[in-house]
Amino acid sequence: MDKYSYISNADVGYIDQLYQNYKQDPTGVDPTWQKFFEGYDFSTQRFGENGHTETGGNIKETQVRNLIFAYRSFGHLKATTNPIRERRDHGVNLAHSSFGLTDADLDTEFDVAAEIGM
Incomplete structure (x- = not known):
């Protein structure tokens, strides 16, 4: 179990x-x-070699990774898989803003491919 x-x-x-x-x-x-x-x-914090938290891009990459994992885990609950009836609302929030990302981040490329197995 x-x-x-x-x-x-x-x-x-x-x-x-x-x-x-x-x-x-x-x-x-x-x-x-x-x-x-x-x-x-x-x-969700990332620590550098000196023990201090890293800032900037590394935090954003963590947020992007968390969003990707959320889509992997819960995306099927938001997908429209039945064209005849509407999907029941399961209360899953996959908005990028819920993961600390802004609209400006949508145009930014992040290097998370290796960490998600790509």
Whole structure:
């Protein structure tokens, strides 16, 4: 049995809303969620050889990689696969802005091919 199987049953929309609330006011969510999101934010940071966080392009590349993995995991829930009836809304948010990317980033090339197996 997969030790992370409980995560697949999570309400992604609810967790995303909690995270948005956390980003606006960390004290506005339950302390256990605060710790969870602190760990999530920490995990998305990249550290250089000197132990300091890297900035700029490296962070954007991480955000692009996270968006790619989200599409791989949840893209089928947004795709129109049945032309006869509309897709049920599963609450999956794949907007680039939800991953820290802006419209200006859409015209930028990022080097993430090696990290996603291409």
